[in-house]
Amino acid sequence: MSDVDAEFVEYARAAAPKLRRTAYLLCHDWHLAQDFTQTTLAKLFVSWRRIQRRDSPDAYARKVLLRVFLDHQRRSSSRELVVARIAETEAPADQPELRLTLLEAMGHISARDRAVLVLRYWEDQSVDTVADLLGISAGTVKSQSARGLSRLRRLLGTTELALRD
CATH class of the missing domain: 1.10.10.10 (Winged helix-like DNA-binding domain superfamily/Winged helix DNA-binding domain)
Known part of the structure; x- marks a missing residue:
């Protein structure tokens, strides 16, 4: 694993819980929040070399998370009926x-x-x-x-x- 990849893994481990909590507050579904978090981290990984030079990768991650959430809301085919929620915290x-x-x-x-x-x-x-x-x-x-x-x-x-x- 390269140094850049290792830095991303370290960042992702630290940022994922907060991103997931924010995603949950946006969508009110822990499983969907996990999906949003994973999508956000995947998008960050693709551009990590550029992102890590920024002042605040956290702000960029939040922006990506919000766009992932809003894109999901715009797609009419993404509507699901949640029948049971499991509180994980x-x-x-x-x-x-x-x-x-x-x-x-x-x-x-x-x-x-x-x-x-x-x-x-x-x-x-x-x-x-x-x-x-x-x-x-x-x-x-x-x-x-x-x-x-x-x-x-x-x-x-x-x-x-x-x-x-």
Whole structure:
């Protein structure tokens, strides 16, 4: 194995868990999240020599993951009916039912709004970073954030939900 390949393997081992968690938040399906993570890592491997010279391979990986997710959402033939979900990680000890309720509600908003909310509020990315990752304007990120949060509040039955705007 070459040094470049070894560097990629080391990067992939470190980055895969975070990519998979982000993918799960986007698609709400652990198996599909694993597929998205594998596709992302395969795309990174093909261009690794170029990518490793960048300042942040993590930002590039997130961008690739988002594109993989959004491409999947655009394909009408990719729709599957999930009949059973297997939780592979434990919920936090404090209010696990709230977390499950929120994750379920996230599955009922559009893919683009979900991507914006995950990046802005789960990964705590700036408006400009989210805009760059999704290839949209900062104003669009703000409006989609507001629309997505509003939709979540309606789905959860309250306008007093403690999500920050």
